[in-house]
Amino acid sequence: xxxxxxxxxxxxxxxxxxxxxxxxxxxxxxxxxxxxxxxxxxxxxxxxxxxxxxxxxxxxxxxxxxxxxxxxxxxxxxxxxxxxxxxxxxxxxxxxxxxxxxxxxxxxxxxxxxxxxxxxxxxxxxxxxxxxxxxxxxxxxxxxxxxxxxxxxxxxxxxxxxxxxxxxxxxxxxxxxxxxxxxxxxxxxxxxxxxxxxxxxxxxxxxxxxx
Numbered sequence: 001x002x003x004x005x006x007x008x009x010x011x012x013x014x015x016x017x018x019x020x021x022x023x024x025x026x027x028x029x030x031x032x033x034x035x036x037x038x039x040x041x042x043x044x045x046x047x048x049x050x051x052x053x054x055x056x057x058x059x060x061x062x063x064x065x066x067x068x069x070x071x072x073x074x075x076x077x078x079x080x081x082x083x084x085x086x087x088x089x090x091x092x093x094x095x096x097x098x099x100x101x102x103x104x105x106x107x108x109x110x111x112x113x114x115x116x117x118x119x120x121x122x123x124x125x126x127x128x129x130x131x132x133x134x135x136x137x138x139x140x141x142x143x144x145x146x147x148x149x150x151x152x153x154x155x156x157x158x159x160x161x162x163x164x165x166x167x168x169x170x171x172x173x174x175x176x177x178x179x180x181x182x183x184x185x186x187x188x189x190x191x192x193x194x195x196x197x198x199x200x201x202x203x204x205x206x207x208x209x210x211x
Contacts, residue, residue, distance in 0.1 A: 014043065014050060019059055023067065026051055027074040030161070033133055035078030037085070040133040045164055052168025053178055064169050068162050075126075075157040079136040083149055086140025110134035114142065122152030126160035 018026060029047055032039035048071065054060045055067055110131050114121045122144075125135035139149050171178045 014046060015054070018047070018051060018054060023060070023062060023070060027070055030071055030074040031078040031081075033078070034075050034136070035081035037082075037133065037137065040130045043129075044132070045127075045129065048161060048164040049168035052165040052170075053172035055165075056169045056172030057176055064166070068165050071165065072157045072161045075161050076153055079122075079153045079157070080150075082133070082136030083140040083144075083146075083153075086137035087143070088140075110138050114138045120152075122149065123156040123159065126156040132160075 026047060029039075029042055030044060033042040033044045051060060051067065051071070052064065055062065055064045060067065110121075110125070114135065121131075121135055122139060125131045136149070136153070168178075
């Protein structure tokens with residue numbers, strides 16, 4: 001088990017996990033990171049980018065479109081579980097003591113993020129490690145309407161899963177050796193991804209202030 005978790009944080013180890021566990025394991029990891037509080041440490045961005053790259057090189061023999069759809073569904077279900085946890089036990093979680101797998105500070109930081117940026121957090125959080133795990137829980141805790149949550153949940157999943165995986169696929173097709181520089185590529189993806197929701201939020205704030 002220790003070797004498995006160690007492999008999650010090395011590009012070659014994660015590559016072996018993906019090729020050996022296949023699509024079901026990838027879907028499980030995405031589900032756990034977005035739906036289970038203990039999944040905050042999982043490397044979703046790296047996995048998605050690598051999955052796209054391996055699909056481009058043929059190591060994952062599945063249509064990139066089907067792969068993205070399956071991962072998007074996993075992310076949507078995961079966030080829905082997180083929302084349910086928040087709605088049922090969210091307030092109690094803020095009183096829960098820390099443990100090896102649960103740190104209350106992550107929940108508090110996500111809550112503060114939500115308070116600052118509002119419902120758009122559900123989309124922006126998809127691109128921020130740790131925050132994406134706790135954002136749906138916070139949404140359930142603060143009683144965001146199910147309809148609004150569902151919209152942001154679906155949009156966020158499509159943008160995150162589709163964007164990062166498709167970029168990995170495109171770069172894998174163009175530069176087959178991109179996997180050797182996986183960590184640098186993923187950092188660049190995360191930085192660019194974070195800029196998009198922030199720019200959108202700033203534009204909406206300016207439009208609101210003019211009105």
